[in-house]
Amino acid sequence: MAEQRLIEQFNLRSRLRFNIDKGQIWLDENRMLLLHARAMGALRKELFDSLGPRRAQGLLLRMGFMCGQQDADLASKLYGVGDNYDVFRIGPELHAFEGLVKAEITQADIDWEAGSFFGEVEWEGSWEAESHMQQFGVGHEASCWTLVGYASGYVSRFFRRPVVFRETQCICKGDPKCAIVGKPVEAWGDDPYVLHFNPENLDWKLQEMEAELVELRGQLRERHEPGKLVGASGGFRAAFDLLSKAARSPINVLLLGETGVGKEVFARWLHDNSDRSDQPFIAVNCAAIPHDLLESELFGVQKGAYTGAQQSRPGRFERAEGGTLFLDELGELSLAAQVKLLRVLQTGEVERLGDDKTRKVNVRLVAATNVNLQQAIAEGRFRSDLYYRLATYPVTIPPLRDRKPDIPLLVASMLEKYAPRYHKTIKGLTDRAMQALMSYDWPGNIRELENLIERGVLLAPSGGQIEVDHLFAGGAPGLETSGAEVGREGVVGDVVMADRDRLCETLLGAEGFDLEAHEARLLNLAVQRSGGNLTHAARLLGITRRQLAYRLKQCDGEGKPQSN
Template sequence: MGDLLSLLRFNADSGHIWLDEHRMMLLHTRALAELRKELLDSLGVKRARGLLIRMGFASGQRDGELAVKERRGGMPVEQAFMLGPQLHSIEGAVLVEKIHVELDMASKHFFGEFLWTNSWECEAHIADFGYGEDPQCWQQIGYASGYTSAFVGRLVAFKEIECRSMGDSQCRIVGQPAEDWHDDEYVDYFRPQRIGEKLIDFNIGLEHLRAVQPRREYDNKLVGVSPGFRAAFDLLRSAANSAITVLLLGETGVGKEVFARWLHDNGPRASGPFIAVNCAAIPSELIEAELFGVEKGAYTGAHHARAGRFERAHNGTLFLDETGDLPLATQVKLLRVLQTGEIERLGSEEPLKLNVRIVAATNVNLQQAMQAGKFRSDLFYRLNTFPITIPPLRERTADIAPLVQRFVDKFCELYGKKLRGLTDRALRDVLAHPWPGNIRELENVIERAVLLAPEGGTIEALHLWGTGSGQQVDKQIDASGQVTLRRGDALAGLCEQVLEQQIDLASLEQRLLQTAMQRAKGNLSKAARLLGITRPQLAYRLKKEGLPAA
């Protein structure tokens, strides 16, 4: 990678960027995305796809010629071939990871499988058209095919078998000689076309209306296109029209209550009440009264009869969140309710027959809780009739972008702001974050960012994490030359630099005090605020270091 970077030269005086002897250009990906969108709108999907594939193919051929030149200079064959994926990364198109390569130059045999990360074309298509059923990295497929064809000396065609635009977690491509695909229609995309004549013969506008890919629909409350989300949602949908007890499993913040409410709203009980109760938020001595109600005089202070959550949910749905935290005594009574459909208020001996659908949820491993004696096995098997596991956000990265857009729209409306969305860098930062708090954490971060972003502007990385959060976004180039965005602790990064440069603590403190006083223009109080200490503390430190206090 280092040798390749040495071939990249910027000449601002002449207005040239060179990669070896090939002239290059820097373009905004948003500008390319607008061009791509206009091609789709003007030509229809099939012709735009072919044109973009052939554009990429031509670009790949040029880089393939550069790799062949390096191979002739004595570089090992596979090492020379891998210059192509490295060039694709340097040029900003996508990060390429090799899975498997078979390459025999004598017989011109080739088979390769690669993973793509941070595809600009994927990001552009999702932003403009949403998710669909077909892969969308057309220009990049063309590049990979053109590069490999030039390197091997025969037509090699790549296919994208997984794509983030289809909801997959990553893009995966496979390449082999064109004839091995046994798909003439697909291979035709890589051959030159006389598109001008076809534009005259066909009414492109009408064809576009029939052929342009529709935005994939998702529910107006549940947002998701990833395979994990779709699997959970398909289970949810299949249970909607029945009265079966559903157990929602997953980490805190994955959206269990949103799933439960969708189940209620799309079932036969939609006109009835939806009552949610967080079992972990109610003291153990009050949980039974909250769930089952009380009669007047049932205990000291019970001056009035009161219906519990079960009664209020009659002919509707009761959502029991954090069920794993229920006391054992309450678990016994809950089991009886599930078995008989009847409750008894505290202080009453008259059972009440109720028609309530139970949806339970927990982030506790109930099987481990059973083994520890904290959860009854008979209640577990009763609740576990129809379990649905909602995957954490880190396993459904394809859902992050549409969730971000949903929250941006929501909070812009709430706070009366107009924003243009996230910058490319901010979106990459969001996609790279592990989101331990899942969707709830994402929502909170976006709400803060909407408040911090300027009216009519865009959300930047600093708006996401807040200026006081200690988070920063910077570029990192690893040993393989891969450029990624890294978010880290700014203080930790500063400490690492101090230690690496062997700066002693006394010098660091003295320089920090001087810098604060210079920035505050000698104002002791202002300098103290910059340093996060009191004015007397600063005066003492200045005196100790022999520095002027004004």
């Protein structure tokens, strides 16, 4: 059977996995839902009652359209595995695979070079037709709106051009079967039917609500103006609220948090939203500068102060005059540099290395560290008087693992940043890729997330989605991949047994299959893996030591069974 061949060829059953322990169903990278058809029918009726028939039909059609696009992406992923027409035919099989309808392509005039399409499809067992008749009975109109939308979305995505299907026969209006016809959108002419596929053709009330939402978001932006800061979680909002209250004041701020949480981004926001925003923002990574050079970098050097100092040079404090100086990795400052920094904070004056002249500076200091400064004080590595001078206004930035709700927002922001850089259009992340990000522990915090998203943008196809393998080489750490899959008979079975079945099928399909030779080879491999220990080898094979010894005795040195 052709349909069976397609399912086996593209290994569709193994792509559908049920993980009952996690409460998840997956079709490749897409999370699926197993819902009651009757409940979906009740929801469908609610849409008709509340929106009216025309608007409900358009909404259902566009919902199906999106589902079809998702499955077309899966088919395109399998494109290199088989003939393009076979890959195209996966659409009807996926439709049946998902329990929606049994579809049979009865006519397909396709020009792959020109991308043109005309097709006719017959349906059997439409869930939507059955549901509609239960709710409304037999009427005068075709009613398989989500299924028509699916076919249109699938073919449109597959051919990279708008193709619209229309139901020409439907059991909901007394026809013996359901059937659809599809052709490019322009071939439908001025038929008002195609307006259903326009997402802008929504109820004016919904458009009004959207306008109000845009206005509300604008008011929120005016109130907070977060700039490059992205987040909505409780931990982020607490840190951001503290930061925003300090923005217009001259107070020095100490940013605390793990490496990679975005301390410099917070510091830049503080500067950009202060009354010093038109003055310099100077950032210094104290850990990246050798200790013997750090003092001259911060406070400047006078000509002749040491060998090689051939000219006077201002330090970072002087260069930040009127603006903000950001000292990152503050905990790495030497004790000598800490003394000088404390003096600057107390007097507002700097003294260049090798000079006896002091210079007044007007600088706001923002410091950051991932070091436990209290512990550093106890160990004599950090001055307590400097700590109390800096810790007047501490702001703790939570690690990414404690602000998981912000990950989708951060991902969207990073895609906007990197997709243009790599000249790509990226349609977001697959459900499984997003789950991987949400379940990951993020030891490298936002910096690590940004690196993964940039990698994903680079590897993902333009116009496609970022998958798990695009983000993590070798699979996502800790992402649950086990589960149960659907077997040949449509029964959900154990994934380990399914893997064994596929291995057996591969062996049986090999030319010149020799059962005795394969058994002998398996026995010898078990003995080799256990280092010659027959007890361990027998345990690997699931038999007793005596049974293993007997079977090995039946084999000659080349692994072939002896003749009796």
